Amino acid sequence: MNGDPYAWIRSDLASLHRAGWYRSTLPGTGRAGAYTQIGGRPVLQFASNDYLGLAGDGRLIEAACRATQHYGTGATGSRLLSGERPIHRELERALADWKGCEDCLVFSSGYLANLGAIPALVGRRDLIVADERNHASLRSGAELSGARQLFYAHADLAALEALLVAERHRHRRCLICTDTVFSMDGDLVDLAGIARLAEDYRCMLLVDEAHATGVIGPRGAGAVEHFGLPGPLVQMGTLSKALGSLGGYICGSAELVDYLRNRARSWIYTTGLSPADAAAATAAVAIARNDADRREQLWENIRHLRSELDGLGIEQLPSDSAILCVQVGDIEATRRFAAKLLEDGIFAPAIRPPTVSTSRIRFSLSAIHTDEMIDRLLGAIGRWRQVG
Ligand code: PMP
Numbered sequence: 001m002n003g004d005p006y007a008w009i010r011s012d013l014a015s016l017h018r019a020g021w022y023r024s025t026l027p028g029t030g031r032a033g034a035y036t037q038i039g040g041r042p043v044l045q046f047a048s049n050d051y052l053g054l055a056g057d058g059r060l061i062e063a064a065c066r067a068t069q070h071y072g073t074g075a076t077g078s079r080l081l082s083g084e085r086p087i088h089r090e091l092e093r094a095l096a097d098w099k100g101c102e103d104c105l106v107f108s109s110g111y112l113a114n115l116g117a118i119p120a121l122v123g124r125r126d127l128i129v130a131d132e133r134n135h136a137s138l139r140s141g142a143e144l145s146g147a148r149q150l151f152y153a154h155a156d157l158a159a160l161e162a163l164l165v166a167e168r169h170r171h172r173r174c175l176i177c178t179d180t181v182f183s184m185d186g187d188l189v190d191l192a193g194i195a196r197l198a199e200d201y202r203c204m205l206l207v208d209e210a211h212a213t214g215v216i217g218p219r220g221a222g223a224v225e226h227f228g229l230p231g232p233l234v235q236m237g238t239l240s241k242a243l244g245s246l247g248g249y250i251c252g253s254a255e256l257v258d259y260l261r262n263r264a265r266s267w268i269y270t271t272g273l274s275p276a277d278a279a280a281a282t283a284a285v286a287i288a289r290n291d292a293d294r295r296e297q298l299w300e301n302i303r304h305l306r307s308e309l310d311g312l313g314i315e316q317l318p319s320d321s322a323i324l325c326v327q328v329g330d331i332e333a334t335r336r337f338a339a340k341l342l343e344d345g346i347f348a349p350a351i352r353p354p355t356v357s358t359s360r361i362r363f364s365l366s367a368i369h370t371d372e373m374i375d376r377l378l379g380a381i382g383r384w385r386q387v388g
Helices: 007-019 057-070 084-100 109-123 138-144 157-170 189-201 254-263 275-290 291-311 330-341 371-387
Strands: 036-037 040-047 101-106 125-129 148-152 174-179 204-208 234-238 248-252 323-326 359-365
Touching: 036 101, 040 101, 040 371, 084 101, 084 248, 084 275, 084 359, 101 109, 101 125, 101 254, 109 138, 109 174, 109 204, 109 234, 109 248, 125 138, 125 157, 138 148, 138 174, 138 204, 148 157, 157 174, 157 189, 174 189, 189 204, 234 254, 248 254, 275 291, 291 323, 291 371
Parallel strands: 125 148, 125 174, 174 204, 204 234
Antiparallel strands: 036 040, 101 248, 234 248, 323 359
């Protein structure tokens, strides 16, 4: 047997290029905020998930520095061995209290929270019923679990119920999984309706609140708070978006959290969250929960951009969040549009297949954007739309 056993990688990369699916990174320098620097040039940041503008906030930075001085940089081991610090439980209690749950478990990322929780809750004899646009981490968790996964059309509760009618009785346990705010569209699902179906068909319900936390609900606690849902639920979220840090979590009953501590492999067999990330997130929860003005400013920005886009006759995908998507054509047209915006000092990514079925520009808003910044964005969109 001769030949290069890695040669297939070259041909796979070539096929990604041919399909227009090849991805690469674009480093932004400088502290997180309303501006970033790309290629040494300041550009307005409409690409980040820093919805409350906390990633560059002095209070989070100071909390992270203090925790690092006190504990050092790394957690040094799994939480079950050497990696547990008081700051982890402090963060978990703050999150549980905010989310109206008995307890919480913090993972090293949101991806790992879904990857750990889903296989802990269901296995080969079980069923997962999932929205077709669920985040990749929910899909990966479902695949890892070995459970049968069936998809319903996006946000279509009748389709969800039809699947439950046909398939629920054939399986031991059933887990319904859904994003609450969809990350590449920005719409909010009818969670009250889904929770009713979960109850009617005796299903567990896991909700991914990554893009709702800090944004939706009277205290910013997410869609569960917005819809006033009573428990029990599995509430997943991330510390990396509105909370400006890194890490993920599952909030729920004390029993659920106790169980996950013993069964979630992506929590057991990985190093605990760094003290700096845990401390920054703890500071962020206090701000996100108590600073209603900051959240209101974000919503003013959302309303401003939406109504001005309407005024320009620019169609947006339905959105109930800080994520606003505009479709400008196929993959190439979308990529060109994003490049033109960047030339104009606006950073907003082209999102394209295979991440989504149809290409779009995704703008994410932050509480730290000013009216003048949003007007600059609108000016650029108007200009480039005319040029095409
Ligand atoms: N769920 C959703 C809906 C997300 O958008 C993301 C991040 N893109 C994640 C989970 C994963 O979170 P993290 O970045 O903390 O791994």
